Amino acid sequence: MSRVVLVTGGSRGIGLATAERFRDLGDRVAVTYNSSPPPDGFLAVKCDVRSGDDVDAAFDRIESELGPVEVLVSNAGITRDGLVLKMTEESFDEVIDANLTAAFRVAKRASRSMIRARKGRIILVGSVVGLLGSAGQANYAASKAGLVGLARSLAREFASRSITVNVVAPGPVETEMTATLGADRLGELAAAVPLARIATAAEIAGAIAFLASDDAGYITGAVLPVDGGLGMGH
Numbered sequence: 001m002s003r004v005v006l007v008t009g010g011s012r013g014i015g016l017a018t019a020e021r022f023r024d025l026g027d028r029v030a031v032t033y034n035s036s037p038p039p040d041g042f043l044a045v046k047c048d049v050r051s052g053d054d055v056d057a058a059f060d061r062i063e064s065e066l067g068p069v070e071v072l073v074s075n076a077g078i079t080r081d082g083l084v085l086k087m088t089e090e091s092f093d094e095v096i097d098a099n100l101t102a103a104f105r106v107a108k109r110a111s112r113s114m115i116r117a118r119k120g121r122i123i124l125v126g127s128v129v130g131l132l133g134s135a136g137q138a139n140y141a142a143s144k145a146g147l148v149g150l151a152r153s154l155a156r157e158f159a160s161r162s163i164t165v166n167v168v169a170p171g172p173v174e175t176e177m178t179a180t181l182g183a184d185r186l187g188e189l190a191a192a193v194p195l196a197r198i199a200t201a202a203e204i205a206g207a208i209a210f211l212a213s214d215d216a217g218y219i220t221g222a223v224l225p226v227d228g229g230l231g232m233g234h
């Protein structure tokens with residue numbers, strides 16, 4: 001059955017691959033973007049997830065054009081890398097706001113209609129880095145670790161309404177976010193992965209689609225690694 005799906009930060013990378021996956025499954029997909037709109041085929045809504053007003057307005061528009069959101073994928077995210085001694089508090093706060101507080105914002109707004117409907121799926125895009133830590137990414141790792149506590153708390157609060165909340169934790173994925181690292185660093189990252197390669201965005205989208213499927217109805221509060229084995233055991 002066709003569902004209303006919202007993917008935040010779906011203009012490119014993992015978000016776009018996820019939006020395409022749900023569209024191919026026959027769902028009605030809304031995509032929010034910050035600077036660059038996604039390709040045609042989705043309800044594209046400009047929304048800076050760092051703004052509560054933007055998030056509210058985006059949900060209002062999606063609800064009036066498609067209906068209440070039944071599957072939320074909180075995917076928008078940023079990096080502002082640097083070693084802690086050089087990392088400013090502004091850069092730390094900026095990443096926490098875009099990656100963690102924004103997930104709280106969109107999940108809270110989505111939960112309104114999900115609670116009324118007594119069903120819903122919330123999937124937060126975390127990272128293996130949230131479990132392993134990463135030199136040069138204290139802000140990013142903290143934001144991604146925070147998503148686990150957020151998801152598990154929401155999972156407990158919403159369980160009685162049959163709403164599941166899970167985290168997908170990718171390892172390195174071929175997107176613009178990693179392209180900036182350069183070929184040498186990407187090669188090093190791939191070499192650290194047991195499967196010895198970087199993931200495609202479609203491989204992350206597949207795991208997200210699974211968590212939104214009927215087959216995953218009994219999975220909540222889980223952290224699903226999609227990392228080629230990089231974080232295994234954590």
Ligand code: NAP
Pocket residue numbers: 008009010011012013014015032033034035036037047048049050075076077078098125126127128169170171172173174175176177178
């Ligand atoms: P990406 O190619 O850089 O895309 C990021 C997306 O987030 C873009 O659509 C961007 O929109 C959106 N975005 C950023 N800030 C936003 C804001 N304030 N408001 C609304 N949208 C915003 O990144 P990606 O690699 O696909 O990453 C997607 C998610 O996966 C992120 O949460 C990231 O942390 C996570 N992840 C990525 C990797 C990886 O190796 N790539 C690994 C683990 C986890 P605009 O283009 O419109 O600005």
